[in-house]
Amino acid sequence: EGLSIEEALTPFLLPAGSETIRTGVLLCEDSWDENYSLSPMSILAKKDISLFLNLSASPFTLGKNEKRHRMLGDALSKLRIPMIYVNQRGLQNNGKTCYTFDGMTAAYDKEGTLIAEARPYEEPRCLFLFDRASENLMSEKPMAPFQGSMLLPALRYGVRKFLSAIHVDKVVIGVSGGIDSAVNAALYRSVLPKDHLLLVNTPTRFNSEMTKDLARKLSDHLESPYLTIPIGSFIDETARALEGLPVGKGKIHLTGFMKENMQARDRSSRILSALSAAFGGIFTCNANKTEMTVGYGTLYGDLAGALAATADLWKYQIYELGRALNEWYGQEVIPEGIFTVKPSAELSESQDVTKGLGDPLIYEYHDYLLKSFVEPWQRNTPEDILAWYREGTLEEHLGCSVKVKDLFPTHAAFIQDLERWWNLFAGFAVAKRIQAPPLIAISRRPYGYDLRESQVSPYYTDRYLEMKRSMVEVVKGSEV
Template sequence: MDVLTQGRVRLHQMLIRQGDPDANTESILASLVRARADGIRVAVFPEWALSGFLAGPEWLDGSCLRACERGLSRIVEASQGLAVVLGTVVSYRGRLVGAAVAAEGGRRVTPAGSPLPFVPKLLSPQNRLDGASGFLCAGAVAAMEGVALPALFAPFTLNGMKVVAWCGQALPNCGDAMRQGTEMLLCLDTRPYTRDRPLGGAPVSDGVPAACCCGTGVADAGKTLFVLAGGTQARWPDGRALQAPLLREAALDLKMPSRDGAVAQADHAASRVVIDALECACRLQLGRLGLSRVVVGASGGIDSALTAALYSRVAGPENLLLANMPSRHNSGTTIGHARRLAANLGCYYTEVPIQESVDLTRRQIDGCVCERPGGGKRALALSEFAVENVQARDRSGRVLAALASAFGGVFTCNANKSECTVGYGTMYGDIAGFFAALADLWKREIWELARCYNDEVFGSEMIPQGSITIVPSAELSPAQNVDEGKGDPLAYAWHDRLFAAWTERIVPATVDELARGYVAGTVGEITGYPGDLRALFPDEASFRNDLTRMWRLYNGLARAKRLQAPPVLSLKSRTFGFDLGSAQVPILDEP
């Protein structure tokens, strides 16, 4: 047990580069050189350490698997003078299996008494990525081997110490026999960061030290980008614990802390941690796409202000361009906020008015006559509502796209989750962009993070207070005049919580359930809304009408808009694009 009390086991919370086994192999080999020089006896790396998380199709051509196999061979050869444990992908009877493998003295180590040279991965209900790989799980492997599941979770003997190691967050209840003589439990994991769900800790120690070694980086699932949480932990039977930082590379040496020196688990839901997750994901996203310059459409409102603050730190002010694109409906107030924001951040700024081009489009369409064979004619005209959408498309599809091209970069999508839920955005307009970093955050969280940026990150009012306090508005018509207190058709304090009751619950609240709750005065208990709903909806009819309208928006054209929106950064346990599909099925009156 001296190995476990004197810091001779090192948990490497490594940055996993998705889809790049060669780079990950080099990173692990460099870590082994440092570990050996530091007297480490057992070096541990997380799940998916060689490949990163990849969905099934990425494995079809076999090149990634071959690269993982080459990398593993090099790591085994490098295990002279210490033992190595890591999570990787192995081939088993023509299928792929996530697995924990071990090596020592230049040779693979097989779990004692197991029919396999690896421990197959357990699927975890807490890890949403597990179900997306299409790999065989431990239960299927046990059935194919004709053995009971506990037989596959026999301990490795590493440096004279019996260690039960596996991939995934949940260890099956295999009884005391499995742990007889076991000196350590070791979970290898790659959990996504989720603000609304606590991070899983080290496994229950069952009388022996236990640890969970996690990775950092991003996992790109196509429509959704996950940021890996990190948070590697170790726990001793008496309750003492150590934890690595969240969201960044670290190495945790398992030296038992004093009771006063144990590290408390970080508050994963704190505003500052959410900002760290945003910045980590956006920095890695730019890097993996080979991008350095970013253009943000800066309206003077809070969403674009938060996006600008984020990218000023991720890309640097020298690589950031803010563009205000006023029409005749834009207030001097919001234009002033955009100018102050750029000056505070020290980034580039420009103004490109759009009224002339909007007027040109209207002249071209109004009175346009369409003809068909046989003499049928139809004159076209844009409604006032349609002209609002023309403005939004002109800003993003024309101006921002052209500015990004001229600046040598990309432009952002500033949409939040409230807008995405009911489609409060214009297709090919403000829901366009290369990445939607804020699209899993409710509007109230946008305000919260803006205040945190000023108070805790910058330490001064970099985001103008006026952008935080002004009424949210698209400023597309006189009905959205911010100087008259007019703005968006959403009461965000209420609608955020209503939308969360539909999207962030496994079983969504129904219109009838909420309507009954209005009568009974229990809507606050159902949704968490702290205010007085009767101030917004004086009677049940007005409340039900709003519910029905929002439900139909959520299940109507908003589905098509979500499908066409950019990739979304996942920060919650249920995110549009991955957990919340957008199949365009018929609209129902009830959830």
């Protein structure tokens, strides 16, 4: 129409009895103008409006609401105009990533103070009163701003809406006595009747009596049906059938690592899938984001399932969610022993939890290292990590509490660890993530449609390789 944006942005006249209220209508990101050269709010504020209305379709991520309150509060305090912010409620599923919308409508006065906020994911409608004379905005009923973590409300809503969307109300979960499966069991039980959740323990000789006992206690606390199905004979039978088969000039030999993966695949594709069909429901993937990032899971095994509800949570967030679930239930449904036992897949003697053995990941450090590869706006690479390590500022940049030098005695050991996980993250783990079930988005960069990936080779910059050479030299077989 030949209009500038400043000319096109005009007030909307909202009917109010026999009169009208001049409002500035903003669509979602119009208010997030900190990094834009154009500010729709500032333009509309100059056109004699009395009230802002932000109509939003903003998917929930942890920390976003707090940032929005800070940003809008600062902007409104300068413009001296109140605002009603309206967010949609629901679940959108693009086939790979499920986004929840919290419906947390909020009201701000002309000083930018948050004066009312709807409860997350709840249906009651909100009514606001606006006094034209004083331009005061208030809620009809008290709506105290939400306090506390949004993690559990978002996941409970996401699981409930996902199950409803696929018309499923029964779920089978493999429980090992570890934290990931326990948290998933407690999460699904929080939205399902007790007899609609079937918990299954599938031990081999590598599973300790301690973890088997913890799995049983979990099921007792959740009051859901529980099955124990030993799978050692299945694995041994398959191994005997394959071992020594002639292939060309050689013979098939199954290593211990191969037999570990056979256990994981038999648990999911053989036992849980059959039980879920007989039970009339689905079975779950209990993976976390740390495991998904490096592919620490078996393709067609523990990475199978209809939904990976917790796959956007780092390991430390899994523990936080477990504590939040116990608080929600008002009792210790997840036994304390599950929080304290060493995380382990229990697939071999080298993962014996009774001896303090378990996963190869040092979660207190690797959670934060791997997070830095994925979630910052400017994603970090080995070059960044090695530079910070050399400067002695790595812990500060990652936000971890452990001292890296206490974990790795030499530069070579640190670099070897860094490259191990980077090669997995940027290598075959991509294929596993592509084939993994859909997840519920919690972070600002979940895997799936938010972080688009393709299968390429891991790469290292020239600067990284130069730093590596300068830090690690081999002289007569010893590092200096």
